[in-house]
Amino acid sequence: MSAFSGNFSNKLDAKGRVSxxxxxxxxxxPPGSKARIVLRPSPLxxxxxxxxxxxxxxxxxxxxxxxxxxxxxxDLATELHGQTIKLELDDDGRTVLPLSLxxxxxxxxxxxxxxxxxxxxxxxxxxxxxxxxxxNAARRARALTRSSGAA
Amino acid sequence: MSAFSGNFSNKLDAKGRVSxxxxxxxxxxPPGSKARIVLRPSPLxxxxxxxxxxxxxxxxxxxxxxxxxxxxxxDLATELHGQTIKLELDDDGRTVLPLSLxxxxxxxxxxxxxxxxxxxxxxxxxxxxxxxxxxNAARRARALTRSSGAA
DNA sequence: TGTATAGTCACGGGATATCATGGCGATTAG
DNA sequence: CTAATCGCCATGATATCCCGTGACTATACA
Numbered sequence: 001m002s003a004f005s006g007n008f009s010n011k012l013d014a015k016g017r018v019s020x021x022x023x024x025x026x027x028x029x030p031p032g033s034k035a036r037i038v039l040r041p042s043p044l045x046x047x048x049x050x051x052x053x054x055x056x057x058x059x060x061x062x063x064x065x066x067x068x069x070x071x072x073x074x075d076l077a078t079e080l081h082g083q084t085i086k087l088e089l090d091d092d093g094r095t096v097l098p099l100s101l102x103x104x105x106x107x108x109x110x111x112x113x114x115x116x117x118x119x120x121x122x123x124x125x126x127x128x129x130x131x132x133x134x135x136n137a138a139r140r141a142r143a144l145t146r147s148s149g150a151a
Numbered sequence: 152m153s154a155f156s157g158n159f160s161n162k163l164d165a166k167g168r169v170s171x172x173x174x175x176x177x178x179x180x181p182p183g184s185k186a187r188i189v190l191r192p193s194p195l196x197x198x199x200x201x202x203x204x205x206x207x208x209x210x211x212x213x214x215x216x217x218x219x220x221x222x223x224x225x226d227l228a229t230e231l232h233g234q235t236i237k238l239e240l241d242d243d244g245r246t247v248l249p250l251s252l253x254x255x256x257x258x259x260x261x262x263x264x265x266x267x268x269x270x271x272x273x274x275x276x277x278x279x280x281x282x283x284x285x286x287n288a289a290r291r292a293r294a295l296t297r298s299s300g301a302a
Numbered sequence: 303t304g305t306a307t308a309g310t311c312a313c314g315g316g317a318t319a320t321c322a323t324g325g326c327g328a329t330t331a332g
Numbered sequence: 333c334t335a336a337t338c339g340c341c342a343t344g345a346t347a348t349c350c351c352g353t354g355a356c357t358a359t360a361c362a
Contacts, residue, residue: 003211005235011323015337019322044225059219090339093321115235116228117211118219135230139194162313166347170312244311247347 002027004115007132009125011110016102017094021113024120025093028052037095039122040084045131046105048122053086055118153178155266158283160276162261167253168245172264175271176244179203186240190252190273191231196282197256199273206269207235248273 008021020028020037029035038056042049051059060080066073087095097107105124112128114121123131159172171179171188180186189207193200211231217224238246248258256275263279265272274282 003232005232005237007233013323013325017323022321042225043220044222092323092340094323096337114229115232116225117214117232119228121229131229132233135226135233136192136194138226139230143194164313164315166314168313173311241349243313243350245313250346 003117004120005117006115007128008113009110010113012097012102012107016097016099018097018111019092019094020089022093024113024115025089028089035089035093037087037089038084039087039101040080042121043079045121045123046127047124047131048101048105049119050122051119056080056084154268155271156268157266158279159264160261161264163248163253163258167248167250169248169262170243170245171240173244175264175266176240179240186244188238188240188246190236190238191234193272196272196274197278198275198282199252199256200270201273202270204237207231 004024004027006021006023008023010019010021012018020035025035028037036053037050038053039048039050041047063073063077063080066076085098085101089095101107105122106127107124110125112123112125114123114128114132121128155175155178157172157174159174161170161172163169171186176186179188187204188201189204190199190201192198214224214228214231217227236249236252240246252258256273257278258275261276263274263276265274265279265283272279
């Protein structure tokens with residue numbers, strides 16, 4: 001597998017450590033080698049967004065296509081680099097989330113990992129569940145609309 | 152055969168394992184090789200929907216044409232990947248359904264596989280039977296309505 | 303045609319590996 | 333010297349693998 005899929009709930013211990021789901025670890029690095037993740041605030045949601053270093057590189061490549069003196073360049077560069085944290089996983093597949101982030105996102109006890117393919121998100125448990133539920137409701141509404149239109 | 156057809160009832164054992172019907176296995180992978188299935192919640196029914204990795208790939212291909220920073224991308228990616236489970240079949244053609252799913256869909260003892268061609272569904276036995284019965288009833292009603300001109 | 307044989311399949315059980323998580327102790331910084 | 337951080341090990345739970353068994357089917361053979 002080479003994409004982040006599924007959602008997982010893992011515990012944040014007293015020291016701010018969390019296990020990265022094993023499925024995600026296998027995407028982040030070939031088994032055996034040190035895995036690293038790149039984390040930054042989601043531009044859309046109250047959650048963290050994580051990806052591989054390679055994917056982050058691909059995102060920043062986009063900067064090279066932009067006018068380096070434009071406001072857009074400045075905004076995107078700041079967004080991408082200004083709040084990005086690179087973390088290394090320990091031998092148990094865990095990483096330590098900085099206390100500031102834990103406080104900022106209201107993480108308490110359990111966090112939710114949601115796969116988005118090339119990236120994944122880390123939510124406060126309840127908020128993450130809500131996000132999925134909202135999407136499902138919308139999907140269901142779309143499906144029903146379609147079928148009643150066709151019938 | 153290259154489509155999921157027919158319906159089958161198989162048992163869920165104490166460990167949450169279930170045999171994938173042999174007919175479906177032959178669609179999922181050439182005999183001998185490891186078969187994988189992609190499962191996600193049905194948008195319309197209280198059941199799981201399964202398909203091949205290739206079919207899922209076709210669904211996610213659409214993401215590559217979208218702006219990865221847009222809300223649309225985020226929604227679709229979460230919808231597609233966020234609740235997707237990729238399972239590998241063991242040498243006996245079985246797979247393990249996560250406990251959370253078993254609870255969520257009320258699976259107990261026996262589950263029903265219903266082929267939908269490119270995909271298939273996994274229902275709690277009684278609900279799946281009901282689904283088929285409902286469809287037949289609706290079909291009969293339509294036929295009667297047509298023949299009598301109006302009902 | 304009736305019977306024996308081999309194959310496939312669903313299903314159960316038990317041994318083993320993997321994972322998430324708690325805790326301890328060493329190491330480092332202040 | 334104290335406190336925070338990091339690496340390592342212990343543990344329970346879960347998943348994975350590998351085996352055997354019985355039902356049913358298809359094939360071979362007399």
